[in-house]
Amino acid sequence: MILSELIDYGTLRLIWWVLLGVLLIGFAALDGFDLGVGMLLPFVGRSDIERRVVINTIGPVWEGNQVWLILGGGAIFAAWPPLYAVSFSGFYLAMFLILAALILRPVGFKYRSKRDSMRWRSGWDWALFVGGFVPALIFGVAVGNVLQGVPFRFANDMGIFYEGSFLGLLNPFALLCGLLSVSMLVMHGSAWLALKTDGKISWRARDYGSVAALLTLVLYAAAGAILWTYVSGYRIISPIDPGGPSNPLLKTVVAENGAWFANYTAHPWLLVAPALGIIGAPATFLALRSKAEILPLLTGKLAIFGIISSVGVSMFPFILPSSIDLKSSLTVWDSSSSHQTLFIMLVVTVIFLPIIVAYTSWVYHVLWGKVDAAHVADKNSHSY
Template identity: 65%
Template sequence: MILYELMDYDTLRVIWWALLGALLVGFAVTDGFDLGTGALLTAVGRTDLERRVVINTVGPVWEGNQVWLILGGGAIFAAWPQLYAVSFSGFYFAMFAILLALIIRPVAFKFRSKHESRRWRSAWDWSLVIGGIIPAVVFGVAMGNVLQGVPFRLAPDMRIFYDGAFLDLLNPFALLCGLVSLAMMLMHGAAWLVLKTDDDVAVRARRYGLVAAVAVLVLYGLAGVALWTGIEGYRVTSSIVTDGPSNPLFKTAVSQTGAWFGNYLAHPWTMAAPVSGLVGAMLAVLGLCLRWERVTLVASSASIAGIVLSVGASMFPFILPSSIQPSASLTVWDASSSHLTLFIMLIGTCIFLPLIVAYTTWVYRVLWGKVTASDIRDGRGHAY
């Protein structure tokens, strides 16, 4: 009880904002190379044996990696209920597409090698390719729309109205962000394959990884220029009550071109996020050229983490701005659950999150090493 009283409401809100960012980074980094590996499957694997090698680099770990997505969705549902309500209703068809792709992936992993037919295996291979590309693109498109503001409004009684259409989500800037996300996943998947495979698969993965890493640099740079010169950000124009009730209508906000760079100007340390995104991709290019396998994977992870965190750093304290009613935008200070709910969730997180990290670390340590064609040919380790 004493700890609860010492933990201020505004502090808990910031902690959960940071935890949400950490969970999203965890998902992007771990499940990111799953998605990238799947998307590259038919490009780096030319024969059935090579494709089995690629699949077996992620086969033992992909289920554990998706825990981060479940944790992120649960955190949004419990800690930020209004964010959950608006985003999961406004992005309903996009979320359905992601869900369908994520359902197809495990089925493909399990059924792909159950039948010797070439057509059968090819169909499941392309299912894995599609199951890797669609989530990567859609997640990026969603982030692009969040940065532009989502067309929702709040009635005085806090009822939520979403006035957008699905095709409105496919605007040029959102599609650019989708390409950034896809390039990130391809770079990360290639970095993973270079580390986990050898021979022709690794050579092809290195080639595609170089193209993807350069694409990350170019596309991320273009997105930054667009945010600075043409995309309207948002800023709060009234005083902010950090420990007040969760009612977004208690503030006023406006849209303004270049507003998303305000935090970088006010707090230069936040520049660490976009710098990590760019420098990480540069180091990934260098690592691929010099065949530094571990450096490449670490650099790719740093790039992804920096790009994801740059969205949060740019938008703070906003978590979901409204393009048609800026004052109804959801922020860290007015869209959270109650003080008690956030505190109880934090206690649970402090207990279980370290266990998840420890278990994940142990699994990767046990499964460390390259997957070779001879391992698959000899049927070692119950390969897929």
Template identity: 75%
Template sequence: MILHELIDYQTLRLIWWVLLGVLLISFAATDGFDLGVGILLPFVGRADIERRLAINTIGPVWEGNQVWLILGGGAIFAAWPALYAVSFSGFYLAMFAILAALILRPVGFKYRSKKEDPRWRENWDRALFVGGFVPALIFGVAVGNVLQGVPFRFDGDLRIFYDGTFFGLLNPFALLCGLLSVAMIVMHGACWLVLKTAGPVNARARSYGSGAALAVIVLFALGGLALWQFVDGYRITSAIVTDGPSNPLLKTVAREPGAWFANYAARPWLLIVPALGFLGALGAFAGLRARLELATMAASKLSVVGIIATVGVSMFPFILPSSSEPRASLTVWDASSSHLTLFIMLVSCVIFLPIIVAYTAWVYRVLWGKVDERSITDHGGHAY
């Protein structure tokens, strides 16, 4: 037996669909609170020392947290090449805006404290706000467009043609998803600040975080209602071949109202996934009001997991539907790399992913505890 045949093609495709979700959720659950702190920076810090306090809660970890974004992009490139090609070409300007905003973060962290000038520091604080807000908004807008379907098609040689525009991405449902994403990230950032700070910054973070948690509940509910009433889902109408070649054009697909809810009708236990999104946000709100710091952070992470996983569970087996040519939609069964490639990647993942998780856990353990003004003003340290 050839080694890679130890796991059949269908199972490998499912494994990599799950792993892609895990990587994206891990990015949102870790780097998400970094982005949230950036968004909250002008609001929780009214004096320079307070803003430095907020910045230094994420200063030692934000670079490591971005590893999950790199891993997610790498997984898309290697495991789902068609998805990578369509999304990075169709969403090119959106991706450029995200990258430009993310570049502001390391520059802002490094240069903010180089001068004592208040105006200099305020400008870099605005840059850090942009570096948090823009990615949070655009990631949500992208998800909203994925749920609606993206205008792309293939020719007979499987060359990709994207027929959309950047401003076409900014439709009402996508913007609603963008607002949900921002609210979720702000909630997560506020929970982190409550966990890592004390005093006025902690109090303001609780206030803003409580509002954001309520906004998450309302916007998540509105998104579900809008998806049910106004957004068509997609359904495969031909025979489903789960271990066939990666050719999206070998199937037929129909657009139907309410199709994204078919998985819940067939398997009602899946409703636990969106329920986690609501219960996590409700738990974060209650924890912020009751000042239960660690439980609040755990509830916020649970909400992030539930909200993002809801998208994947609702769309399965679709990964990226096509609104202009539905049969060109990319699914788990026809958009992956080869059997051998997925197996080699899985072996690499089994080896290296636990190392990354263990190192990350060690870093958080070493840096556990609250950040205070004394650790920042101590010139023998390395605070921003």
């Protein structure tokens, strides 16, 4: 017996759908507070030393956190090749802007304190703001477009044609999702600063985070209401074969309002996902106002888990719907790599993902504690 036959094709596809969600949530829960801290930097730090404290709260960990983005991109490339091809070609300019913004982060960290000039340092502070704001906004805009459907189609020879434009991605619902992403990550970054700093920086972070938490709740509720009322979801009306060939053109799909809520009707326990998103944001607000330290970070991660997982649960089995050729929509069942490829990748993941989690946990354990001005100002320290 071939080892890959121990797990059937349909189950492997479902496992990799779950793993993709885990990687994306892992990126938002870890690197998300790095992006949030970058957006808060010019506002919670009022002096050079305060801004250095803010930067050094994430300085030792941001590179490791960004590994989750690389893992997510790699998983899409290897497990869902058509998804990778469509998204990375259709969203090319958006991806370029994200990468350009992310490049500003390491450059900003390394070069900010190289010159004793307030104009120089202020410029890099705003570069770090851009490095947090642009990815947070565009990631949310991308999710908003995916929920509405993306203008692509497959030819009979499986050639991909994208018929949208960059400006077309900036539609009202997508921008609403982008603002939700920004507020969610600002809330999370505030919770991190509340944990890692003391005094005025922590107080300001709690104030900004409280506002961001309320905005997250309002924007999430608004996005859900619009999704229910105005945004057409998609539904497969032809027979579904979880172990069938990876050819999206073999199915029949219809668009209808409310389709993105059908999974909750069929399986009410799935309502846990949006409930966590709704509960997590106000819980973070209360935790920030109560002067708690680690609790706001945990409730912020709860909100992130609920908000992101609710998107995946609502869309299942779709992973990238097409708005111009419904049958070209990509689903969990018809856009994956081969059975053997998914199995080999699963074995590798089972071996290495726990190592990554264990190492990350160890790093946070070693670097636990608050960052203060005395440590940052010490010429013998390795601070930025």
